Amino acid sequence: MPEGDSVYRATARLHRALAGKTIVRSDFRVPSLSTVDLAGYMVSEVVPRGKHLLVRLHPPTDPDPAFNHPPLTLHSHLLMEGRWDLYGSGDRFKRPAHTARVVLQFTGITAVGFDIAQVKLVPTADEQELVGHLGPDLLGTDWDAQQAAANFRAQPQRGIGEALLDQRLMAGVGNIYRSEVLFLTRLHPLTLVGQVVGLEKAIEMSRRLLEVNKDRPRRVTTGLARTREPYWVYGRAGKPCLRCGTTIQVLKIAAEDSGLERDCYLCPSCQPAPRS
Ligand SMILES: [Zn+2]
Incomplete structure (x- = not known):
């Protein structure tokens, strides 16, 4: 079980590298999300919630206003072995490729979630359904x-x-x-x-x-x-x-x-x- 501080560090690292960047290509290697395409979504922020890692995504602007894409949250849990790594373009994965669950490619940088668990994608408005059961977060801004x-x-x-x-x-x-x-x-x-x-x-x-x-x-x-x-x-x-x-x-x-x-x-x- 990861400690809250390691999730906090992983989150801070991802936030520094990805906030404000737009996804060029996404690849989900979990069955429930295998058809999802997040190209065009921009990372607005990466935040920790207990041991859960939340990547908040701002939707692309669709020329057709009928398509009202909601902001999304990509949720993952690091559990025992999971980690998010960052690679520059052309870098080889330092972990076995078959353990990659999510690949988010940006211009010049790629984020890969290896062995991460409980990968889910929900409207940001529904985030509480994923993490609402958690007690006060020791490293949260709303610590109580x-x-x-x-x-x-x-x-x-x-x-x-x-x-x-x-x-x-x-x-x-x-x-x-x-x-x-x-x-x-x-x-x-x-x-x-x-x-x-x-x-x-x-x-x-x-x-x-x-x-x-x-x-x-x-x-x-x-x-x-x-x-x-x-x-x-x-x-x-x-x-x-x-x-x-x-x-x-x-x-x-x-x-x-x-x-x-x-x-x-x-x-x-x-x-x-x-x-x-
Ligand atoms: Zn003693």
Whole structure:
């Protein structure tokens, strides 16, 4: 699962390269969109929404006013392996061509979405149907900490470690930040949301970590002086805690909705287990 900051970076890069440019040729290699032709559409902006990437497109002006093309939004999700790459004219793809899902060709530059998922094209007016289920976006301009806290509080029986990955409560935290946020706020992942003391602190910590990393090429939660150990606990099972020396453990936590299990790393001393 990508973290919100990596989607933010990918989006910013696409926006810088493509905003204001008109599509010369489009090629959708997903069955539902294989006949779509976006030639003539101009990229008005590329924006992130949680882990979703939205390319907003301004329609070409049709000489016949009867054809009223609406602005469109090309939606994609990066999931685990997906990425958008940019190529100059004549460059060869750096990834296997069969993994390309969308090719948008502009004059002098081509954007290719490799292994991207959930590719959809909707009128921009209907964008909410695609991303309206998301909770407040940690890197969004409309970030709402109180709403995020209220969303968590409405689910008091879920473990905080499981709930942090639920993008419907708050959008942007992936598997790496989950472990790091819990460590930094000394919360055991199995603590029930209803019993979490300092829920706001954990939410604020999530925002701060994504915010400081959103423009960095390499993610670091331990501070730049510690770049040799970029994370406090993530990926460090069996190694000593950087704070207290206790051996870091790993716990598999299943998502409530999908049942998908993901590793959560913790220091059993810094993050004491809940009593019950
Ligand atoms: Zn520790």
